[in-house]
Amino acid sequence: MTDIFEMIDELGPEKVVHISNASVGLRAIVVLDNTALGPSIGGVRMAPDVTLEECARLARAMSRKNAAAGLSHGGGKAVIFADPRAPLAEKERLIRAFARAIAQLTDYIPGPDMGTNEVCMAWVRDEIGRSVGLPRVIGGIPLDEIGATGLGIAVAAEVAEPFVGIALDGARIAIQGFGAVGRHAARHLAEKGACIVAVADSGGTAMLADGFDLSRLEELKADGYSVTDYPGAERADRDAVIVARCDILIPAARPDIIDETNAGDINARLIIEGANIPATKAAEQTLHAKNVLVIPDFIANAGGVICASVEYQGGTESQAVATITEKIRQNTREVLSQVRDHGTLPRDAADALAENRLRQAMDLRRRF
Ligand SMILES: NC(=O)C1=CN([C@@H]2O[C@H](COP(=O)(O)OP(=O)(O)OC[C@H]3O[C@@H](n4cnc5c(N)ncnc54)[C@H](OP(=O)(O)O)[C@@H]3O)[C@@H](O)[C@H]2O)C=CC1
Numbered sequence: 427m428t429d430i431f432e433m434i435d436e437l438g439p440e441k442v443v444h445i446s447n448a449s450v451g452l453r454a455i456v457v458l459d460n461t462a463l464g465p466s467i468g469g470v471r472m473a474p475d476v477t478l479e480e481c482a483r484l485a486r487a488m489s490r491k492n493a494a495a496g497l498s499h500g501g502g503k504a505v506i507f508a509d510p511r512a513p514l515a516e517k518e519r520l521i522r523a524f525a526r527a528i529a530q531l532t533d534y535i536p537g538p539d540m541g542t543n544e545v546c547m548a549w550v551r552d553e554i555g556r557s558v559g560l561p562r563v564i565g566g567i568p569l570d571e572i573g574a575t576g577l578g579i580a581v582a583a584e585v586a587e588p589f590v591g592i593a594l595d596g597a598r599i600a601i602q603g604f605g606a607v608g609r610h611a612a613r614h615l616a617e618k619g620a621c622i623v624a625v626a627d628s629g630g631t632a633m634l635a636d637g638f639d640l641s642r643l644e645e646l647k648a649d650g651y652s653v654t655d656y657p658g659a660e661r662a663d664r665d666a667v668i669v670a671r672c673d674i675l676i677p678a679a680r681p682d683i684i685d686e687t688n689a690g691d692i693n694a695r696l697i698i699e700g701a702n703i704p705a706t707k708a709a710e711q712t713l714h715a716k717n718v719l720v721i722p723d724f725i726a727n728a729g730g731v732i733c734a735s736v737e738y739q740g741g742t743e744s745q746a747v748a749t750i751t752e753k754i755r756q757n758t759r760e761v762l763s764q765v766r767d768h769g770t771l772p773r774d775a776a777d778a779l780a781e782n783r784l785r786q787a788m789d790l791r792r793r794f
Pocket residue numbers: 538539540541542569570574575602603604605606607608626627628629652664665678679680681700701702727728729730731
């Protein structure tokens with residue numbers, strides 16, 4: 427079992443809450459990492475194999491992401507130990523019970539993450555009047571439906587073009603995960619002329635040298651099939667996508683899937699981290715030494731939370747799109763300039779960018 431006190435440093439976490447409600451089979455954890463910038467925003471992840479450590483690392487990623495994006499929100503995250511494919515009524519019971527359990531945890535504003543969506547956030551709002559990433563019908567900007575994070579990934583890719591010498595028009599892309607992030611990243615990149623040659627979901631990897639027709643892939647997924655059911659595609663195991671032949675790799679699913687065992691075998695020259703914490707630091711160092719450019723998670727995938735914060739302040743969808751584009755373009759440029767001019771590891775440049783703002787905000791808090 428992870429001892430949370432061993433994970434604490436000067437940034438956080440500030441609060442860790444374990445939730446259990448045996449009558450509905452709910453087990454959950456909320457980590458509020460750092461709230462110096464304001465009440466924390468972060469997604470609610472539903473998966474059977476989540477851990478306290480994963481939740482704390484994701485909450486820290488949110489502190490950095492929100493700080494780097496210049497939001498007036500701290501970082502937090504929640505995990506619910508359950509199968510997201512449970513029958514809808516059961517899922518609703520769990521989410522509503524979770525919402526009631528965090529009613530008094532007012533410095534945490536929940537949003538969607540893996541295994542949850544806009545509908546889940548509507549249930550949360552209905553229970554406690556507080557959540558982001560809501561359906562349009564109740565005044566939200568549905569960040570997963572509009573593909574806010576995928577948009578930001580495409581913006582980061584555009585900024586990276588001259589740094590790595592890859593033209594998006596004609597670039598071969600591999601994507602792990604075809605959910606809210608992966609699907610929309612694929613769509614935005616295809617609009618710029620890129621060709622999706624490998625894609626993975628929980629059922630495995632599908633590869634097609636001539637590129638997938640994204641509408642057919644989306645139809646397959648909507649009908650409950652796996653990407654591996656795409657007619658004519660070559661099938662491989664789930665992790666094969668990571669080492670697929672491509673120019674750009676976009677991990678958009680689970681944590682730590684790029685580590686020292688596979689970093690050396692990656693064929694891509696550019697990795698844009700759509701998922702949170704998809705690569706270990708050692709793997710990112712190996713990739714840096716191999717001249718593979720990695721755009722860190724909290725720089726590239728901030729589109730969702732930027733959208734959430736615009737919604738929270740009563741802004742519109744077009745304001746959200748403009749803010750995502752502006753902030754991700756600026757942050758990606760800043761990080762990549764550090765890499766190019768000083769040889770800095772992208773992760774170190776990104777951490778410095780985020781923590782500079784976080785520490786300034788922390789200096790303004792009461793210290794006694
Ligand atoms: N939603 C958002 O706006 C944001 C999400 N993120 C991060 O992006 C990642 C994906 O989130 P999101 O798209 O919302 O999640 P979703 O639940 O919408 O989609 C997840 C996708 O990953 C696939 N998947 C799950 N496990 C594996 C695996 N082991 N190998 C390959 N594919 C797998 C799923 O497969 P299947 O379809 O078969 O279930 C699904 O296609 C997470 O790390 C999340 O924290 C980051 C920023 C914002």
